[in-house]
Amino acid sequence: MQNSEAEELINQLIIEAKRLYDQKLISGSSGNISFKKDNKIYISATGTNLGKLSSNDIAIVKLNGEVLFNKPSKEIMGHKALYEVHDDVNAVLHIHGEYIAAYTVITEAGNSDFPAVSASVPLKIAENIPMMEYFHPHPINNYEIFLKTAKQSKIFFHQNHGIFIGASSLQEASDIAEVLEANLKIYFLALQTGRKINLLTAQQKNELFTKTFLK
Numbered sequence: 001m002q003n004s005e006a007e008e009l010i011n012q013l014i015i016e017a018k019r020l021y022d023q024k025l026i027s028g029s030s031g032n033i034s035f036k037k038d039n040k041i042y043i044s045a046t047g048t049n050l051g052k053l054s055s056n057d058i059a060i061v062k063l064n065g066e067v068l069f070n071k072p073s074k075e076i077m078g079h080k081a082l083y084e085v086h087d088d089v090n091a092v093l094h095i096h097g098e099y100i101a102a103y104t105v106i107t108e109a110g111n112s113d114f115p116a117v118s119a120s121v122p123l124k125i126a127e128n129i130p131m132m133e134y135f136h137p138h139p140i141n142n143y144e145i146f147l148k149t150a151k152q153s154k155i156f157f158h159q160n161h162g163i164f165i166g167a168s169s170l171q172e173a174s175d176i177a178e179v180l181e182a183n184l185k186i187y188f189l190a191l192q193t194g195r196k197i198n199l200l201t202a203q204q205k206n207e208l209f210t211k212t213f214l215k
């Protein structure tokens, strides 16, 4: 049995997963979500449908990797790295939203100059979001690469795959996912016109970042 705080967070996790599923940011068993509590990671179990999670679908893993309950998502390494590197990351979300995934296909590894396009899509993000090099997402032998990228940013893309978002809470992680997907949707719609695109400058991104969201 979990303590009541962990139970409350599990309920929040289920609510946020359903919200992301309803908004088509995740589909079926694609994507995974976790929170950290008392040096344990509570993460959607492998193969679970994120739109229909119950408390029995959550796996519990110690920060040192020891599995305590259920089989965790195969993509837990990105979550583990963000918790290990950032003390203020309490929740991690990994998704392959359509526009986010499309951006990972056309962007070189190492590029961190995220194309912010609209002030109407307030950026809950840092000015730069690194693109981690491509590798098969499931094997656990790429943990060092996850660690190296997590040290650069709490939010990072994975080439030809999706994004990992570390945040202070489950809700903040979902909010960031929504904002990034909406921003990239506008970016790709604008690209289709064939006209010159005015990306926000580094200074403009920084203004949005500091005035709107994370301090």
Ligand SMILES: [Zn+2]
Pocket (backbone or CB within 6 Å): 031, 075, 094, 095, 096, 137, 161, 162
């Ligand atoms: Zn994935």
